[in-house]
Amino acid sequence: MQRPLGAQISHMLKARGVDVIFGIPGVHNQEMYRGIEEAGITHVLARHEQGAGFMADGYARATGRPGVAYVITGPGLCNIMTPMGQAYSDSVPVLVISSCLGDTVSEQGQLHQMRDQEAAAATVSDWSETARTPHAAYQLIDRALAEFQLDRPRTKHISVTIPALEAQAPPPPLVPVTTIGKPYIRQTELHECARLLTRARQPLIIVGGGHRGSGIMIERVAEQTGAAIFTTYAGRGLIRDDHPLYFGASLARSSSADIIAQADLVLAAGTELAEVDLWRKDLGHDCPMIRVDLDQTVLSDRHGASYRYKVDASQFFAALQHETKDATPAVRWRADAVAAQRAAWRAEVEVERPGIASVCDALRAALPDKTMIYSDMTQFAYTAKEVWPMAHPHHWHHPSGFGTLGYAVPAAIGGAVARRDRPTLAIIGDYGFHYTMAELGVAVELGLPLPIILWDNGKLKEIEDSMTRAQIAPNAVIARNPDFCKLAEAFGAYTAAPASLQEMQEAVRTAFAADGPTLIYLTPGIMERAAPSAAHAPSSG
Known part of the structure; x- marks a missing residue:
């Protein structure tokens, strides 16, 4: 049935699994609220658009599903841009849908007018696009939801013009039935990774929050290859805290570079190894590095990986644990030394x-x-x-x-x-x-x-x-x-x-x-x- 596009968008989101929307209604985006209750979506009324954005972020981190926020033209979008930037940097699937003016060229002095709303939001999101027709709005929503599953999940922003929101629109397309899979690693590449790990005398695994699967897979690979393990702050909990070769989430300790320098092979998966992970420029390794990530820019960053694989970290470790199951590790890392180092780092924290x-x-x-x-x-x-x-x-x-x-x-x-x-x-x-x-x-x-x-x-x-x-x-x-x-x-x-x-x-x-x-x-x-x-x-x- 024909409905105003604003209402159709809510029905479309509900059909695709969205059951909660965070936001604040205003005169410009009120058409987006026409269909919320009818679609069976719960709306959480924030006190400020910044709060709405952080709520969507927190919801997404808790569920693994997209957090969705509705905001108004201009100041509403500006207010939510800080949470958009946070979700972008931390790989959180947040979808922000805002209203926007239909014409900012021939008319000036309009309510909530910005010079370029789309471009402003693009600075803190994976992409920012404007929909002027129902078809464009539907296509952009499905594109955002698909990319959350396929690629590194980061903030997406869709502006929909007020005239389009108010106009009658046909129903959105049916929910796509195609199963979306992430890039996979070829058997020859997997075999090469296993060969490198099993031949290394002192391999080291660094894993971050990009690994969304079970940490048991990582531990098995480590035990089968004799590798020690670090996690980033976001990767905490993936490895048992009492694992004998787990150095903890201590990459930011400056002396961790000395530990990493002892490795003869580093495998870094699901982590940017960013400034906020290390608080120094260099990781500290002087050996080959295997890099596993969905983001091509991460694979080719300053850390200079020798082997780069654009693949989901969870899928990688699931396959690698089978490939290394018959290995005989030559364990060079000592559990007592790992425990002593962790105790020393905790003492540093307590002094600081x-x-x-x-x-x-x-x-x-x-x-x-x-x-x-x-x-x-x-x-x-x-x-x-x-x-x-x-x-x-x-x-x-x-x-x-x-x-x-x-x-x-x-x-x-x-x-x-x-x-x-x-x-x-x-x-x-x-x-x-x-x-x-x-x-x-x-x-x-x-x-x-x-x-x-x-x-x-x-x-x-x-x-x-x-x-x-x-x-x-x-x-x-x-x-x-x-x-x-x-x-x-x-x-x-x-x-x-x-x-x-x-x-x-x-x-x-x-x-x-x-x-x-x-x-x-x-x-x-x-x-x-x-x-x-x-x-x-x-x-x-």
Whole structure:
């Protein structure tokens, strides 16, 4: 049946598996809202388009399915561009659909007018296109959804002109029935990889968040070839924390370059080996490298891979474990040396940010199994990413690439919407909370049992420390904070201000059983009552 195109788009998305949309309606995009309820889609009303974008990101990370956001022309799109950039850099499938003006050439001074909305969004997305007809809108939506499955998943943006949204349109095409597969590695190439690994005397595997399959496959390859393993922060949980040859997520430790230099073959899969993975220019290897990734630009980057395979990392390891099953490894890495190095790195973390690791240990011990965590740009999270053993992959989400403040709370809301029957936690600093604190109202409105750990050190402490190291007199690093507990209560949230780690643990357990979000307010003072660090606290998260 004929409907306005805005309504047809919602029906099309529902038919393709989209059941939640995040956004804010406005006079320009209201036609997109005509069909939402009729299509059976749940709409989550954000308080700001930036919050809507982070929610879509958090939903996508929790489910592996696209997170979708509706925004208006001009300022709505500008407001969501920060989350778009975050999802782009972290390979998250987010689809943003905005309205746009039909004519920006012959008319000036229109409401929400931008000079080039399509080009602006293109700077923070894989692509940005404008649909002026129903056919174009349908084609672009199917293109975006297909590419999320086929290629490296990154933000897509579609603008639809207001005249097109308002006009009657035919139904969208039927859901494509073609099964989309990722590029595969040829048998000859697979055999060559296996030969290189089995002949190496001290191979090293580095795996990142691009590996979406089971970590057991990686461990089998490592055990069959005698390889040691690093993961990136995003790859935590893929490898058992007690694996004897697992160096942890410690690539950012400067001395990890010395460890990597000992390898005679490096296999890096599903990772950019980016600045935010290493915090140095070079990985540290002086040997051949095998690179496995879906992104051609990664395969040909500065790290100079000798063997490059454009293939899904999960498919690669699934095939490689069979190819190496009969190998006889000559294990040169020593488990006791790996354990000693990990202990040394943890000690470094504790010296750099005293006391926080103990708080992390206590928090981790209080979480239910398979808690999904969303963290923000805060020293608490920076510490946790290095010392917090993960029992499950893809259960800790951090704004790594773009590095945005204010990510954790709205992203955790998106994750909690996707995981209604499973535990979700947010960790955010006092300054980051200022960015998106209004989204707390959404969590209250939805009745989400979401604990929010608010780490208040009263300043931009990481920046203050950086200024001090650079011999810059710290300035502009302190902002006057509100009474965060009273603020949260004004939204209708629960609050707790524990004075000890035991009280914090009890507050977290209570928060998971609540009928709404709980702000758990922590200050560095809690570290004064912290017990000695437990390097192997009970597994959770």
